Amino acid sequence: MSFKAPAAPPMKQNRPPAQEREAQQRPRGRKPGQLSMFVKLVVSLLVSWHVAAVFLAPLSIQPTSPLVQRIAQYYMQWYLDALYINHGYHFFAPDPGAGHLIRYQVIDDRGVIKEQGEFPSKKDNWPRLLYHRYFMLAEQCEVGAPSEAEANQWRDDFLKAYARELLRTHPSAATVRVTRVIHYPLRPEDAIRIKEDPSLEQYRAAPLEYPPTYKVEAEVTQRRNDLDQTQATQATSWRQDVASGWQGGVR
Amino acid sequence: MSERGGIRGYVADAWGAWDTFWFTPTNPATLSAIRVFTGAMLFYTHLVWSFDLSGFFGQNGWLPTQLVHRVHDLANSGPDAPSFRLIWSYFDYIHSPTVLWIVHVAALLVFFFLMIGFFSRTMAVLAYLIAISYAARVTPGAYFGLDKINCLLAMYLMLGPCGARYSLDRIWRLRRGAPREVPPSVAANVAIRLIQLHMCIIYLFSALGKLQGESWWTGEAVWISAANLEYQFLIDLTWMANHPLLVSFLTHATVYWELSYSALVWPRLTRPWVLLMAVLVHGGIVVAFGMPTFGLIMIVGNLAFVSPETVRRWVDPMANRVALMLAGGGGQGRAAAAA
Numbered sequence: 001m002s003f004k005a006p007a008a009p010p011m012k013q014n015r016p017p018a019q020e021r022e023a024q025q026r027p028r029g030r031k032p033g034q035l036s037m038f039v040k041l042v043v044s045l046l047v048s049w050h051v052a053a054v055f056l057a058p059l060s061i062q063p064t065s066p067l068v069q070r071i072a073q074y075y076m077q078w079y080l081d082a083l084y085i086n087h088g089y090h091f092f093a094p095d096p097g098a099g100h101l102i103r104y105q106v107i108d109d110r111g112v113i114k115e116q117g118e119f120p121s122k123k124d125n126w127p128r129l130l131y132h133r134y135f136m137l138a139e140q141c142e143v144g145a146p147s148e149a150e151a152n153q154w155r156d157d158f159l160k161a162y163a164r165e166l167l168r169t170h171p172s173a174a175t176v177r178v179t180r181v182i183h184y185p186l187r188p189e190d191a192i193r194i195k196e197d198p199s200l201e202q203y204r205a206a207p208l209e210y211p212p213t214y215k216v217e218a219e220v221t222q223r224r225n226d227l228d229q230t231q232a233t234q235a236t237s238w239r240q241d242v243a244s245g246w247q248g249g250v251r
Numbered sequence: 252m253s254e255r256g257g258i259r260g261y262v263a264d265a266w267g268a269w270d271t272f273w274f275t276p277t278n279p280a281t282l283s284a285i286r287v288f289t290g291a292m293l294f295y296t297h298l299v300w301s302f303d304l305s306g307f308f309g310q311n312g313w314l315p316t317q318l319v320h321r322v323h324d325l326a327n328s329g330p331d332a333p334s335f336r337l338i339w340s341y342f343d344y345i346h347s348p349t350v351l352w353i354v355h356v357a358a359l360l361v362f363f364f365l366m367i368g369f370f371s372r373t374m375a376v377l378a379y380l381i382a383i384s385y386a387a388r389v390t391p392g393a394y395f396g397l398d399k400i401n402c403l404l405a406m407y408l409m410l411g412p413c414g415a416r417y418s419l420d421r422i423w424r425l426r427r428g429a430p431r432e433v434p435p436s437v438a439a440n441v442a443i444r445l446i447q448l449h450m451c452i453i454y455l456f457s458a459l460g461k462l463q464g465e466s467w468w469t470g471e472a473v474w475i476s477a478a479n480l481e482y483q484f485l486i487d488l489t490w491m492a493n494h495p496l497l498v499s500f501l502t503h504a505t506v507y508w509e510l511s512y513s514a515l516v517w518p519r520l521t522r523p524w525v526l527l528m529a530v531l532v533h534g535g536i537v538v539a540f541g542m543p544t545f546g547l548i549m550i551v552g553n554l555a556f557v558s559p560e561t562v563r564r565w566v567d568p569m570a571n572r573v574a575l576m577l578a579g580g581g582g583q584g585r586a587a588a589a590a
Contacts (some may be wrong), residue, residue, distance in 0.1 A: 085403065089399070090456065127500050134393075164315075166310075183480065185475050185479045185480075192493060
């Protein structure tokens with residue numbers, strides 16, 4: 001006759017360590033830290049959607065097919081916008097182009113030029129990242145519009161905004177004139193001539209002389225009357241803001 | 252083997268490969284290192300906005316809100332217009348300079364905490380939302396590649412345990428008796444895989460975009476960039492005018508490297524060379540093309556392809572030293588484990 005001892009009731013001191021308990025409770029075949037099949041399927045669907053969106057965003061940049069445009073812009077645009085992944089990643093493409101500068105003149109009510117300058121400016125815009133932000137202001141005036149006339153209108157709207165900002169930061173100014181200048185890169189042969197003849201060095205940055213690397217593209221003028229009253233009197237610093245009882249707006 | 256069995260085997264193999272790719276737990280060292288560098292870059296990027304905060308983020312600064320919104324609306328016209336757009340920025344709702352500065356300082360704190368790994372995961376979520384708000388407000392107008400990469404890295408950091416190493420969180424956990432060895436994590440692997448794929452897509456489309464341009468075919472593109480005085484930074488590259496063959500070589504090498512990146516970065520044999528080229532190309536952008544921040548953040552993105560073991564070999568000694576300083580003499584054991 002065999003005798004089988006009854007299993008001992010689980011006692012506190014006999015309980016397996018926490019890791020073993022966890023392993024016993026885990027479905028067979030799953031290693032620690034691994035996910036269930038259901039979670040894997042859900043994650044797989046999400047990453048597939050996401051990677052497809054990341055891929056289709058640059059694929060939908062013009063020129064593109066109506067199919068891609070429809071999928072990316074009609075069905076995925078909300079996702080691309082919300083996550084800020086709506087980019088083409090066409091760095092220095094299709095061709096690295098000419099640089100652009102914004103030149104400005106601050107003019108008082110007697111017509112006297114009180115200040116003139118340009119941005120980006122290696123002298124005034126420091127650190128380098130700030131320089132690059134102003135450089136982008138000069139570069140990104142161009143908006144893809146259906147016609148050249150509309151594109152020019154968009155560019156002028158940006159330039160007017162820059163002029164109005166200069167009016168706000170120069171309270172004594174009556175008028176601000178803003179010019180967008182294209183700065184074409186030197187041709188290799190011109191660079192060689194400048195290197196061989198140091199007296200030509202001055203022309204590297206001289207407008208509309210030899211070599212003709214600068215060209216005025218557009219000019220706008222804004223007068224103080226063009227600022228509406230609220231914009232003209234808005235607070236521009238936290239001190240003014242506090243002084244005005246938190247009523248001031250941001251320029 | 253029957254045809255059905257063959258298909259079943261193929262599907263099982265495909266799922267196995269997919270499963271290994273996405274769901275193999277990995278050491279979070281690489282993700283943690285990316286957190287430190289991305290946090291530092293986000294902090295610096297946004298600190299620089301302080302020089303002209305009202306100008307760039309005020310309602311009527313260089314880029315008036317109305318004008319930026321009008322540009323966004325432009326894409327909503329036409330037959331293939333998006334169903335709806337979700338471009339958002341909390342700067343649209345800030346009308347007071349005082350509030351603007353308070354929000355800005357709070358954002359800088361978030362980026363700083365992300366860098367040092369203080370409530371890392373929470374800070375990663377906040378950093379991502381904040382970084383989008385800044386970038387979307389100046390898009391178009393003053394944004395560039397740096398903002399795109401900053402945002403994408405912050406996005407993926409919040410998916411994984413980015414504070415598992417090289418963080419105050421880690422020191423804190425060790426003081427509370429957490430095990431010295433950080434467990435591998437599936438979430439860390441998913442985050443790293445997404446960064447890797449995103450980097451591949453970036454380089455692929457950067458190359459495809461270049462192939463639409465003539466100067467990348469004629470070998471002149473590097474010259475045009477080098478001769479652009481607005482980009483010129485630490486080094487004057489116009490000496491290259493005397494070396495047209497070198498200019499052509501650099502132009503073609505850039506395109507072929509970008510084009511092949513998404514294929515050659517995966518095999519172990521070619522990966523080190525592809526990454527070395529990434530360091531050279533982006534290092535060149537740092538010193539020559541006046542975009543040190545963009546060049547550096549692209550190198551940080553490439554860090555996703557460096558194994559956690561390699562990251563630990565490079566970063567642990569530095570992290571130990573920092574942790575020793577923070578923990579003091581008595582905490583040497585803790586400090587060594589903090590890495």
